Amino acid sequence: MTTDKKVARRKLSLLELASDLGNVSKACRVIGYSRQQFYEIRRNFQTYGAEGLLDRLLGAKGPHPNRVPAEIETAIFDHALAHPCHGPMRVAQELMLRGIQVSSSGVRGVWQRHNLLTKHDRLLRLEKTTAERQLTLSDEQIRLLERFSPEYRERHIEAPHTGALVAVDTFFVGVLKGVGKVYLQTAIDCHSRHAWARPYPNKQLLNNDVLATFEAHRVTVDAVLSDNGREFCGREDRHPYELFLQLEDIDYKRTRGNRPQSNGIVERWHRTLLDEHSASRAVAPGLRPSRRCRPFSISTLSNTIPNDRIRAAA
Numbered sequence: 332m333t334t335d336k337k338v339a340r341r342k343l344s345l346l347e348l349a350s351d352l353g354n355v356s357k358a359c360r361v362i363g364y365s366r367q368q369f370y371e372i373r374r375n376f377q378t379y380g381a382e383g384l385l386d387r388l389l390g391a392k393g394p395h396p397n398r399v400p401a402e403i404e405t406a407i408f409d410h411a412l413a414h415p416c417h418g419p420m421r422v423a424q425e426l427m428l429r430g431i432q433v434s435s436s437g438v439r440g441v442w443q444r445h446n447l448l449t450k451h452d453r454l455l456r457l458e459k460t461t462a463e464r465q466l467t468l469s470d471e472q473i474r475l476l477e478r479f480s481p482e483y484r485e486r487h488i489e490a491p492h493t494g495a496l497v498a499v500d501t502f503f504v505g506v507l508k509g510v511g512k513v514y515l516q517t518a519i520d521c522h523s524r525h526a527w528a529r530p531y532p533n534k535q536l537l538n539n540d541v542l543a544t545f546e547a548h549r550v551t552v553d554a555v556l557s558d559n560g561r562e563f564c565g566r567e568d569r570h571p572y573e574l575f576l577q578l579e580d581i582d583y584k585r586t587r588g589n590r591p592q593s594n595g596i597v598e599r600w601h602r603t604l605l606d607e608h609s610a611s612r613a614v615a616p617g618l619r620p621s622r623r624c625r626p627f628s629i630s631t632l633s634n635t636i637p638n639d640r641i642r643a644a645a
Contacts, residue, residue, distance in 0.1 A: 335386060338385075339381070341362065342376075345358060346373060348362060355369055372384065399433060399441055403433050406431050407433070407441050408441075408445075410425060411447060411456070412460060412466075413469070413472070414471070415453035415454045415475060416453075416475055422435075423437070426438075450479075451479065454475060457472065458476060493520060493522045494520065494522070494552045494553055496521040496522070496553065497518055497519070497520055497552055498521055498556045498557070499516075499518045499541075499555060499563070499597065500557060500558060500601070501515070501517070501563075502514065502515040502601050503515075504530055510532060515529070515530050515601075516528070518540070518541045526600055528600070542579065553581070554581065554584055555584065556585075557583075557586070558585065558586050558594055559585055559586065
């Protein structure tokens with residue numbers, strides 16, 4: 332027996348007990364209802380019969396008279412597929428430009444009825460629709476699906492061969508008497524994980540160490556990745572670093588602003604240096620390649636050390 336039927340049976344027992352006792356107040360005290368509730372129950376029973384004893388939910392029955400029409404709902408769903416990260420106000424404005432009148436609250440109501448309130452729900456719908464039907468995804472849709480995909484977030488930098496991408500960064504060490512400011516210049520080949528790190532008072536690590544190592548093994552550097560620090564980027568026709576990359580025919584890639592994780596391979600290397608060498612309180616005259624400073628995961632490097640991978644690329 333369902334809960335509604337149990338409640339209806341209890342109300343019917345109230346009516347029968349009041350009829351047997353001839354006293355409404357005493358029947359209400361025994362069953363646990365107030366007199367006002369008794370008269371409402373009796374009126375519903377006299378009007379609707381046994382159906383009147385069931386609790387009825389307030390509000391309109393069936394679709395609400397002010398619900399958005401079906402053709403407008405279809406337009407909202409189509410727009411959510413094309414632009415899953417647009418908010419209700421943006422969707423209402425875009426549809427208005429196409430001659431479809433709907434408010435932002437109406438858009439939100441449609442999303443709420445179909446569990447599409449958050450952009451993640453709409454992206455999941457896009458992914459599910461793509462799997463079920465053959466859809467030609469736009470560049471925006473592909474970018475959004477990759478951005479919110481856990482697999483895309485966890486994947487590493489793609490570097491198909493040695494020299495395809497070299498990540499560089501600068502780490503401020505301190506000030507030495509008679510020398511001035513000292514920076515730790517770091518560069519890592521994203522394919523072989525071979526690292527160069529040396530303290531310098533200037534910004535010439537790429538010229539002095541990195542390119543010389545690659546040239547010794549007859550390997551060319553295709554691209555360099557760095558942040559937007561002033562030591563790396565500026566006017567293309569004046570900045571010495573950018574002019575140097577142009578002379579060497581090396582593509583220059585920058586990370587997005589306020590996104591240090593885009594160059595996370597170098598940032599993690601700096602953290603490793605701080606964790607493993609902070610006890611010494613001194614900067615070594617030269618840091619060896621990463622294999623000698625810290626053991627690497629064998630599975631990541633296919634049972635080879637960074638030096639061997641660079642030699643294999645020659």
